[in-house]
Amino acid sequence: xxxxxxxxxNLQVLQKAEQEDLENxxxxxxxxxxxxxxxxxxxxxxxxxLRYEGKTAANSGSPREILKAAYEVYDFIDEDIWLDxxxxxxxxxxxxxxxxxxxxxxxxxxxxxxxxxxxxxxxMERYRDxxxxx
Numbered sequence: 001x002x003x004x005x006x007x008x009x010n011l012q013v014l015q016k017a018e019q020e021d022l023e024n025x026x027x028x029x030x031x032x033x034x035x036x037x038x039x040x041x042x043x044x045x046x047x048x049x050l051r052y053e054g055k056t057a058a059n060s061g062s063p064r065e066i067l068k069a070a071y072e073v074y075d076f077i078d079e080d081i082w083l084d085x086x087x088x089x090x091x092x093x094x095x096x097x098x099x100x101x102x103x104x105x106x107x108x109x110x111x112x113x114x115x116x117x118x119x120x121x122x123x124m125e126r127y128r129d130x131x132x133x134x
Contacts, residue, residue: 001134003048004123007041011116014038018109028101032092035108038116039063039089046070049123052134063089076122081115088112 014034020027043063050069051058057069063086071079088104095101127134 001048001131003045004131007045008120010038010041011120015113028105031105031108035112036089036092039085042116042119043067048134076118078115081111085112
């Protein structure tokens with residue numbers, strides 16, 4: 001699945017974020033931008049997997065609806081963290097001060113990246129035989 005390949009590639013880059021200079025505002029901005037892309041790729045991968053599973057919720061264009069449906073289908077989805085990610089993604093356009101950006105980066109590094117990794121591992125485990133076909 002091309003979306004999953006893009007998800008995995010972007011995640012590999014995002015996982016390197018903690019090794020960067022987290023005091024540099026350009027690095028912070030880049031991490032936030034990469035998170036935004038990763039989140040978008042994530043819910044779109046989940047949408048495709050829900051479609052594969054025959055779930056009508058996959059017809060929704062709403063990330064919130066896709067996440068809620070995914071939570072019902074997959075036991076490895078932590079609904080609270082994913083809804084926090086959605087809120088962070090939605091609030092990103094309103095981050096004007098450096099402290100708020102640093103707090104978001106802290107959440108990205110310590111809550112969101114591990115959740116993306118968990119998603120990748122579980123998708124690979126559950127769909128290993130059909131992933132290239134989806």
